[in-house]
Amino acid sequence: MTEKSKKNIKLKVEDLTLIFGKRKKEALALLNKGVSKEEILRKTKCTVGVNKASFEVREGEIFVIMGLSGSGKSTLIRCLNRLNEPTAGKVFFDGHDITREGNKELLETRRHEMSMVFQKFGLLPHKTILENAAFGLELRGEPKAEREKKALDALETVGLKGYEDQYPAAMSGGMQQRVGLARALANDPAVLLMDEAFSALDPLIKSDMQDELLQIQDKLRKTIVFITHDLDEAIKIGDRIVIMKDGIIEQIGTAEEILTNPASEYVEAFVEKVDRKTIITAETLMFNKPTLIQLAKDGPKGAIRKMRTAGMDALPVEDENRKFLGYVWLKDTLKLAEAKETSVSKALRTDVPSVYKDYTVEEMLPLISNHRYPLAVVDEKSGKLLGLVAQTSLIIEATRYGDEEVNELIEKANDI
């Protein structure tokens, strides 16, 4: 798959279950027999918070846990640093099992390896912004000068340089959350756990914070587990997304994987209203074994044969290194054949747009208006042709679920 899948596994969660209530053992036994959450509540008065969750978080990714209220997201993230004690299952951090750590070891892990950013910021009102940002370091006993230096760096990273001496009450919600983030970053943890960190913010500030987080992530490449009930937020910031319902993981995948291949009716209903244009990419839509013309081998006659067999009046051309060169049209190629030319190079049109595999439908749509052939998808580095995206696929994706632009697009497509 992608580069990311080759990276190290930072967190591994195996069959994690958390049950609230006194009769946990009894409830767990029922759960293992397949009894439902409602039935378990009725029989034992215990609530199943998380039900046999398993997943892996890769180093350097933003892993989003998403679900409606009560689906178990907070319970699950709090199991990762054992703020909630799992009833069953394991949590591995860098290969060692956190669920077996003693109190001292656990405290070390929390202070050094995993920092949490909360929805309600959790700032101390009588401490300055600098002291708040340095608070995690103070807890772990770092000398003042060192912790202040690290806290200042972290404040700069989140765009709060110059505010060090202010107090939280003087800051807006967005700024307070930046301090919360700076405090977590100052610890330089391997993993950031963000529990609905932006949910309390106004929409515009929320969007700014998401952008900010993505920029910070570009630089720092932390492993981030991020909880949200907002699907748009999950799609915007998540490298991969988990969708939870009733404590159970319904699906894990990239936004695109989830959208193109929802694992259940629940997920399908959930993602139904998402604007697919901004998510579906060339990589998903392309057919990757297109008929093409090799400039060094195929003369006009060979090219015409290929076009007729493929039923196309234009085909892409590549050189001997499989680099995409452009297109030839049937009508031009026929003229070359008549003139007994031996190469199609005179018919080659190089002024055609090509796209990379991460281009979204939205980015590709403007390219269809004046070109009648499929769009060439080329490798960003080598220029090799990876595949072609048919214009009809673009239109189908763009117009799914009654998009308003449907008529306009179909008209455009008919014109060309």
Ligand SMILES: Nc1ncnc2c1ncn2[C@@H]1O[C@H](COP(=O)(O)OP(=O)(O)OP(=O)(O)O)[C@@H](O)[C@H]1O
């Ligand atoms: N301390 C608790 N005692 C008993 N049941 C709890 C407790 N905390 C959570 N639950 C229950 O566990 C389930 C999962 O709750 P959790 O708070 O993890 O969901 P959530 O997806 O984070 O929801 P929200 O977005 O509302 O915070 C729910 O059924 C909830 O009622």
